[in-house]
Amino acid sequence: MKLPQKYLVKITIPLLLATFCTAGFLYADGPKDNLPDQVRRIPSLGVEVPEKQRAQLEAGLAKLKSSLDQLKKAKDARIRFLIPDVEIYHRAVRCDLEFQEFFHEREIGAGLKLLEQGQERADQLLKGEAPWTKQTGLVVRGYISKIDQTVQPYGLVIPDSYTFSGKSQYRCDLWFHGRGERLSEVNFINQAQRSRGQYTPTDTIVLHPYGRYSNAFKFAGEVDVLEALESTKENYRIDDDRIAVRGFSMGGAACWQFAVHYADRWFAANPGAGFSETPLFLDVFQNEELKPTWYEKKLWQLYDCPGYALNLFQCPTVAYSGEIDKQKQAADVMEGALAKVGIDMVHIIGPDTAHRIHPDSKVIIEQKMDSLARVGRERVPRTIHLVTYTLKYNRMDWVTMDAMGEEWTQGRIDARLPGGNRVEVKTRNVTAFTLKMAPGEAPLDMTHPVTVKVDGTELKASRPLSDRSWQVSFHITDAGWQVGPAQYPEGQLVKKHNLQGPIDDAFMDSFIFVSPSGKCASPTVEKWVQSEMKHAIVHWRQQFRGDARVMKDSQITDKEIAASNLVLWGDPQSNAILKKIADKLPIEWKQDAIVVGDKQYAADHHAPVLIFPNPLNPEKYVVLNSGFTYREYAYLNNARQVPMLPDWAIIDLRTPAGSQYPGKVVDASFFDEFWRLK
Template sequence: MNGRILRWSIVGVTLLGCATSSARAQPTFKKPPRYEPTAEEKGKIETGLAALTKAIADLPRGEGAQRDVFADVAVYQKAVDWTLRHNEFFAKKDVAATLRVIDRGLERARQLADGQRPWTSASGPSIRGYFSKVDDSVQPYALIVPPNLDSQAAAAAANRRLRLDVVLHGRGETLNEVNFIQAHDGKASPADTEAAAGGILVLHVFGRTNNAYRWAGETDVFEAIAAVKRNYSIDDRRIVLRGFSMGGAGAWHLGLHHPSVWSSVEAGAGFSETKNYAKLKAIPDYQTKALRIYDAVDYAGNAFNVPMVGYGGEDDLQRQASVNIEEALKTLGYSFKTEGLLTRGEGIDFLRVVGAKMGHKVDPESAKILKDFHDEHAKQGVNLNPKQIRFVTYTLKYNQAAWFSVEQLEEHYRRAIVEAELKENVAIVSKTENVAVLGVERHAAESIRLGGQEFPLEGAVQGLLPYVYFQRDGDEWKQLDYDASRRFQENSERGKRRNLQGPIDDAFSGPFLCVRGTGKPWNPHVQKWADARLDQFANDWRRWMRGEVRIKKDTEVTPEDIETSHLVLFGDPGSNSLLARVLDQLPLGWSQTEVNLAGQYRADNHVPVLITLNPLNAHRYLVVNSGHTFGAKEFTGTNALLFPHLGDYAVIQIDGENGLTQTSGYFDEMWKLPTRSSAK
């Protein structure tokens, strides 16, 4: 996950990996080299960028797939713009690469201006793009298309639904849009070409560079898949996930947190837990709880629901990632049989492969085993109605497996378990822990047996909600009828729910708008700190998440903004009129002299930061005085550090340069402070 960007040809895909002469469990990343373009070189790039910007200015944008076509051109302009903004020239060859990106963008712009879009019907490798719902930034992805396949014809022909292989790259210290484009535009490895020749569509995800596919990086994976689906006919039952190094960490995460999405998952090397990998020493309890969001090892039990193969080189300490998962599965009672360097789970479709005498790469023999694993499972595809399900989660962010979903927890970041089976058209839920509300698809069975009680499940009738909801009532369960289920689904007052469960960082996985206070602040010192915090967040987002933070003055926010975006309010109730408008509905007390949030603090040198439901639109978040709770130090360190460094709320003392956290913790399931003061 450190060092030069190399191209490993792995199981029908090309992954960005890293070369290591000796394996390290947690790499120490070095600052990449820099090349300063000459005045002549920079002038050529600036002139070319101006021409490209002008060329795309009048191109039709459209909506949906039509807007994607515009994005296919705009990604080239964005790539050059960001390279110049951040002076991302790492070697002299990057100047030539940037000029080639300009030429390619100009070529596409001319074609689109003439009403042509040949790249959308071409086979082979190409760069495509889409506009993200998170920040409206254009993001690239690479696609390898099977030969003789017209995208429009494919979209219309249901009998030509394609298998899609989703590939997650490794970390690259010199990775940016220009280098990503250069690695894939018109280029494909022999393995990629072979996969396409077999009718497989291969998607290489950009993931907003190096964030281990977390937060907006995770959103990028699913937005890229959605963009492909808008343009090609994809078989939802045959989507394969693969990744190596940082991509392996991403595959562990996405594979185990979304177990019903993939026909099979391959996680090569990477990391599957945080404390040991990142060599964390003592951390506060609220950070320990936050590790339960992303630590894949805590979700190892979900390997019961998706075929998984873990790979590690014999001489690569990152093989520990798959060892962690295997050990966790053994703790859950699964047994394993080992033959040479292959370990296969019994009673679970989990395979661990070790590359003989390999470091941080995949050997040909292992590559064949991995390929055969995916080909076998892609033939049958995802079982949408499996006979048995064993599911674990710690947050409603990840709440679904096959035909049921966990809709409410008793307590976030405590393990929740559901075990169920289908038998003679009855859904039998044999075990639940930490589950307050369970949703079951109507088509799953004729009835459900839950906690010794049996309830009917109505068939899939047109107009009915797809789920029936069951709510725990003491030691028993009660079924919500259709009207109650509809109210439950639409109820904005039911507390934490999927994608509205926190913590603070979760707001930046969806559409958000930052709002700067422009009025007279209660405490100028607080306002100065809040303004600096917003500016730093915008700079960090631009550099590390490859987009522009949308910022408005508090006086410019529209009803449409409140409807469509999470609001991130900076300032205090004196300066920010929106904050003043909702203050009495927030779970804190705040006056000109005092902040009351899990304690009492002076308001002239303490600032509350928090996330909760927006009182103006309870289908969106409201965040106060915070962007991501981590920054440049974590982005430039190991990707494992990109976990929440604060909970749902905190109070920051702002006398110091970076601020000192006085308290932090999590709201309860109804977005209120826990009654026990020790909950942090």
């Protein structure tokens, strides 16, 4: 039965916006935030802490740190596993005190209270007890992130019906919070311990990820969601077939992104307000005239959702908007994008409603979400559509796109199981793919080979195995599609999942800033390198709430090379690691010039930034002279928080670094699918 596209409901009672952030943390963007040369600080500096309270905070921090040091010496693996649940309190208060991020006097009191709670947990854990792990209601927990080894918090609502000794699995809804420029860790934890949020469905665990502050759950914020979900699964019995993504305002934007990028993971998506792409939203919401470079427009496709709309074929979607909310634009754009691929979007609209969720709309939304939860996620869909612009998001159920003809041009795979031992696949801008079904999931006859028809060519593939699993890869050659994974000459670099760029991708996994032991050949370059490295360290903490690990080039060992992306600062003269690999990079240093293909740039006032497979370990990246690539101007509006540089760029240092770029970008581009200059 075809669902009606819109539900317009009458208002019955007023409802205050109950996003996970309180109203005091929310800020509206406006025309003043369209001036790159007049950028306000985000987050703003907080209040000065009176000496008496500072002394109390410092004493509490010292005591809690002493307890944490004791816990870290414990031989009991369970105790060590639970240390992040204690450490979140220490880090939250330490950062607010050290970086002046108590934004109101009352937050100082909240910080003192959090230290008491952290100390209580520490004392309990030192006795081998952890009562919060058996607690229902509001619970805050933590995990250690793979990205920078910092502890990150997340909030949970554990239903009273949850049985800690049972075997039954529970539905889990992820709720993405709204924009909060003052959403420090102290404020997040404090809120998570006081507010259940917008929705608390029956018999459902609600996960409130922090998302590393206010970045629309992009980049490291995106990884935070996935890591927090995995941590929740480690601690609670989650039904993988009944996980949903939901959010409002900035959280609605995050919901759209997670829905289209990871459509096969959720039983449903419920985005509200927010934004679903960059250019149209900034035009409508900010009245901003954009003048992007050609590569910036391509990079919008990382998080712009309309081009991925067909992926929602796999993810039932219930969108919400207030009728007079300017952010209704987000769902309107997606409704149009879905219509173009033949999908009629359910769009529930609260009449005469601005930026909030109408109470009657909530009833309708919950009815639909509960119904979808009863059905659950489809494990082995008979029809799959996968569209992507990057191998970062290359999987949909039993279909994986292994290689593309050209990154940042839409690639597409349509696969279906028509019956019998047949699979039909159609591709566009794809050069290799894999079909993989887990044990017990292959609906195919294991006594006969499988016929796979790829773009009209019939190929014989292997039979399913005795455990009802099945996997086969295909690659294209000059002679057409062939069975088997693509074969490359030894040492040939190829773009692949999580090794496809752009520069920002390096900061979605473990990374280390590698500082130079020496001085750059040019004093101008040396000054810029030191300034940009400091900028990257400071802004990583401010915007992604972590501590960037920094090591000297002389300290890097095989251990770091094997485990982390290395961000090398300097030039071959100043940085020993860069000197070791310089002749294996596609950009060349000469005495007076930096050479990129047939172009040369004066080495005394130019610097390269790039991302490339590390020649010392091609399964990890090496990055030159860059942190994440969007800067202060983008902090003012989450829709601007997109990659600003592609795989490589040359920076003219005669133009000072500003709120948008690290200097004047005189050349920039992507490497091809084999990591070669185009």
